Structures are given as structure tokens and as C-alpha cells.
Amino acid sequence: MSLFSKFDAAAALESTLSSMPVNPTSIVISKVVSASEAIVNGRTTIMAGTNNYLGLTFDADCIAAGQAALAETGTGTTGSRMANGTYKEHLQLEDELAVFFDLPHAMVFSTGYSANLGILTALLDTDDSVLLDSEGHASLYDGCRMSGAKIYRFKHNDPEGLAKRLSRLGEKAKDALIVVEGLYSVRGDCAPLKEFVDVKTQYGGMLLVDEAHSLGLYGENGRGLVEEYDLMNDVDFIVGTFSKSLGSIGGFCVSKHPQLKLVRYASRPYIFTASPSPSVIATTREALKKVQQGQGLREKVWRNAKHLHEAFVELELDIGPTVSPVIGVSFQDREKAFSCWQDLLSLGIYTNLILPPAAPDGGSLIRCSVTAAHSETQVDSIISAFKKVCKERNVGRLN
Amino acid sequence: MDKNVVVEKLIKLLEGSLGKPLVLSKDSTLLGDAGLESIQVIEYLCEVEDAFDVVVDEESLSHVSTFGDLASVVERISSE
Numbered sequence: 001m002s003l004f005s006k007f008d009a010a011a012a013l014e015s016t017l018s019s020m021p022v023n024p025t026s027i028v029i030s031k032v033v034s035a036s037e038a039i040v041n042g043r044t045t046i047m048a049g050t051n052n053y054l055g056l057t058f059d060a061d062c063i064a065a066g067q068a069a070l071a072e073t074g075t076g077t078t079g080s081r082m083a084n085g086t087y088k089e090h091l092q093l094e095d096e097l098a099v100f101f102d103l104p105h106a107m108v109f110s111t112g113y114s115a116n117l118g119i120l121t122a123l124l125d126t127d128d129s130v131l132l133d134s135e136g137h138a139s140l141y142d143g144c145r146m147s148g149a150k151i152y153r154f155k156h157n158d159p160e161g162l163a164k165r166l167s168r169l170g171e172k173a174k175d176a177l178i179v180v181e182g183l184y185s186v187r188g189d190c191a192p193l194k195e196f197v198d199v200k201t202q203y204g205g206m207l208l209v210d211e212a213h214s215l216g217l218y219g220e221n222g223r224g225l226v227e228e229y230d231l232m233n234d235v236d237f238i239v240g241t242f243s244k245s246l247g248s249i250g251g252f253c254v255s256k257h258p259q260l261k262l263v264r265y266a267s268r269p270y271i272f273t274a275s276p277s278p279s280v281i282a283t284t285r286e287a288l289k290k291v292q293q294g295q296g297l298r299e300k301v302w303r304n305a306k307h308l309h310e311a312f313v314e315l316e317l318d319i320g321p322t323v324s325p326v327i328g329v330s331f332q333d334r335e336k337a338f339s340c341w342q343d344l345l346s347l348g349i350y351t352n353l354i355l356p357p358a359a360p361d362g363g364s365l366i367r368c369s370v371t372a373a374h375s376e377t378q379v380d381s382i383i384s385a386f387k388k389v390c391k392e393r394n395v396g397r398l399n
Numbered sequence: 400m401d402k403n404v405v406v407e408k409l410i411k412l413l414e415g416s417l418g419k420p421l422v423l424s425k426d427s428t429l430l431g432d433a434g435l436e437s438i439q440v441i442e443y444l445c446e447v448e449d450a451f452d453v454v455v456d457e458e459s460l461s462h463v464s465t466f467g468d469l470a471s472v473v474e475r476i477s478s479e
Contacts, residue, residue, distance in 0.1 A: 134441045164449060168448075169454060
């Protein structure tokens with residue numbers, strides 16, 4: 001068997017996708033017009049499938065901070081945080097994250113993916129047990145796998161299922177790590193964090209919450225779902241990314257545990273990679289300030305989210321009950337999902353098409369997201385396009 | 400518990416969760432013959448754990464392809 005024979009399945013997938021009139025994995029943005037619009041396939045398109053929740057990618061202060069950092073500090077650090085890659089700005093961002101979360105310890109990683117890999121592989125080893133939500137992000141799963149710990153999956157958002165598994169683990173439960181997310185990125189549903197904390201309190205163990213998609217959106221200060229539910233003292237680790245609400249790239253972990261500082265010496269994904277570029281750190285720091293002062297941005301994104309959710313309920317689309325800036329529209333029929341997605345694109349609305357096996361329930365999904373950068377008119381355009389497509393394709397109420 | 404009995408129970412569980420009768424045996428595969436997507440396998444395995452009151456780690460499942468394989472894992476963990 002050749003090295004490349006393992007790509008047979010990938011080749012078949014590529015062939016299937018390439019045979020589609022528009023390959024959903026090969027969308028090219030030829031020009032970014034604004035935080036909510038881009039040129040796709042030659043036409044101006046409303047971007048309703050991003051993670052730019054607060055619309056900060058074109059914030060003038062963030063851009064100015066990035067440009068200044070490029071001019072003053074150069075294009076890259078060229079080294080690891082453990083060697084020549086720690087600039088004072090990296091430490092300033094870590095201090096600012098600690099203040100933002102009102103937690104004593106913070107650590108910055110080069111990406112959100114490497115934050116999860118870096119924390120999980122440092123916290124866990126082959127003697128440990130980790131309980132992971134069945135719809136946890138790939139980076140959480142990969143981190144758990146790389147650590148060599150025993151992985152136990154429990155049903156998505158099911159505290160009772162978690163409790164059963166911890167109960168069956170017996171004595172091991174008190175040293176286990178529980179891993180969940182805040183807002184889930186595909187269906188836009190939220191973790192029942194209070195109930196998970198109750199289970200943790202009953203059985204022991206530690207709780208890690210990935211707030212990648214909830215940072216900036218939930219809580220009085222925008223810290224995320226943990227703050228929204230007033231659980232800042234009950235969660236052991238919060239991880240997240242700069243590449244969504246903060247509009248840049250990078251990842252972080254904050255914690256009440258002083259051992260977080262020792263993770264720097266034990267985390268290979270942290271040690272063996274170049275640190276974030278100065279311009280990235282600068283835009284992230286500026287964006288974090290915007291989140292702190294971001295009540296207006298949050299009000300806007302939530303207004304848009306409620307407006308879109310109400311319209312989708314009216315259309316009787318197959319969506320979850322949670323109102324959030326992310327709405328996953330489920331389809332049992334993969335071809336219909338693809339046709340609708342393609343029609344939306346041709347009407348100038350970009351959404352995310354999620355096909356099996358990536359969709360949570362094994363079906364197909366169109367993921368639609370709104371941001372603070374979308375105007376009311378743009379949200380209305382998204383709704384009008386969905387109405388038209390649903391009518392033509394016999395979906396929902398218009399079936 | 401007899402392995403065939405475990406296999407039978409595993410298949411009945413899947414029939415219950417899919418809401419339809421299935422023609423499967425111990426040699427049927429979860430992904431191919433039963434037609435499950437990988438994410439559905441995870442959900443199904445959670446039901447298996449609850450039905451047999453066991454907790455199965457991912458490593459133990461790494462070589463599971465058929466219902467017979469899964470029955471062997473459930474039997475082993477049940478007896479530990």
C-alpha cells in the first residue's frame with residue numbers, strides 16, 4: 001500500500017465536490033469590501049457565514065494599531081515565546097486578558113487551535129480521564145487524542161449523561177477533566193453550563209470551557225457564557241480564540257489556577273511554534289478594548305440575531321430554539337441543502353454549507369451568522385433571499 | 400453474558416434509535432452496513448454505554464468495526 005493510498009477517500013470527496021456546479025469548499029473571496037460584504041464569484045455578496053460577530057475586522061482603531069505595530073516592531077517575531085518570541089506586547093496582552101476576565105492567570109497562543117492543543121496536552125497524560133461533549137470542536141478532540149488520556153464522549157449538552165459517566169468512573173472521576181464549549185458554532189446552541197458545574201461539584205474533576213464563539217457576545221463585560229451564567233469562580237479553565245469576535249488570529253487560556261504558568265514549560269504546541277506577530281497582538285489588544293466597551297456592538301449583533309431568528313421561525317425552517325448570532329438550518333436531504341446554499345450564493349448571500357459527516361446529526365446544514373456589522377437592510381436582504389429560495393425549493397412553511 | 404445476546408441487544412438498540420427494523424448481524428459494520436455517519440456512531444455508543452451501564456473509552460473503540468467487535472468491548476469492560 002502506497003503512502004498516498006490513504007487519500008483515496010479524500011480523492012473521491014474532492015471529485016464529488018468538484019462535480020458540483022459550485023464547490024462549497026473552494027469559494028474564493030476576490031475582494032473584501034467591508035466587515036459584512038465581499039466580492040464572491042464576481043458579485044457583491046453579503047457575508048452571512050463568518051465568525052466576525054462584532055464586526056471588528058475593519059475597525060479603524062484596530063487597523064491603526066496593527067499598522068503602527070508593523071512599522072515599529074516588524075512583520076513577525078521569528079521565534080518561540082520560550083526563546084526570542086516574547087515581546088513586551090505579548091505580556092501586556094496576557095495581563096489585559098487577565099484583567100478582562102478578572103482571573104489571575106492568562107496565556108496567549110498563536111492560534112485558537114493551538115491553544116486547545118497546548119492546554120489539553122499539557123494538562124492531560126495517559127493516566128488521566130477526559131470527558132468530552134460529543135459535538136466538541138476538532139481542536140478539543142485532537143488535543144485530547146494527542147494527550148493520550150482516556151477519552152469518554154457524552155451526548156451533546158447532556159449533563160445527566162456526563163454524570164452517569166463520571167459515576168461509572170468511580171474514584172477516577174475526581175481527577176477527570178470535563179471539556180465543553182460555550183456557544184456551539186454549527187447549530188448556535190449553548191451549553192447548559194450551570195448544570196455541568198453542578199455535576200462537577202457532585203463528582204469532582206475540573207471543567208474547561210471553550211468560549212471561542214461566545215467571547216464578546218455573552219456576559220455583561222463580554223467575557224462569554226461563563227460570565228453570563230455567573231460561573232467565573234466555578235470554571236477551572238477558559239480557552240478561546242482571537243479569530244472570531246476579536247477579528248484577528250490567536251488563542252488564549254485564562255484560569256484561577258496558578259499552575260497555568262507552568263503550562264508554558266509543558267506545552268509543546270506553545271513551545272515549538274513562533275509567537276503571534278506584533279501586528280496581530282496590537283489589533284487583538286485594541287479589539288479587546290472594544291469588547292470591554294462593547295455594549296453597543298453587543299446590542300447590535302443581538303438585535304440582528306433576534307430579527308433573523310424570528311424570520312426563520314416564521315418561515316418554519318428546521319432550526320434550534322436558541323436565539324444566537326449563529327443559526328443552523330437543518331436539511332434531511334443533502335441535495336436540497338446544496339441547492340438552497342447555491343441559490344443563496346447566486347442571490348448574493350454567502351452562508352456555510354455543512355454536509356455529512358461534519359453536520360452534528362448526520363444530516364446537512366446551512367449555517368447562517370449575523371454580526372454587529374450587518375445593517376438592518378442587509379439582514380432584511382438575507383431574509384428575503386431565504387424566503388425566495390425556500391419558496392422555489394419547497395422548504396419550511398413555503399413547502 | 401453470551402456474545403450473541405450482546406450483539407442482538409446492540410442491534411435492537413440501534414433499531415430503537417433509528418426507529419426502523421434493520422437486517423444486521425455480528426459481522427455487519429457500524430459505518431458501512433448500518434449506514435451510520437461518524438457523529439451518529441458517537442450518539443449510538445452513548446446509548447450503548449447507558450444500556451449496559453459501562454463507560455467505554457475511545458481507545459477501546461479504535462479497532463471496533465462490526466457489531467461483534469463492539470460486543471467484545473462491552474463484554475470485556477462489563478467484566479472488569
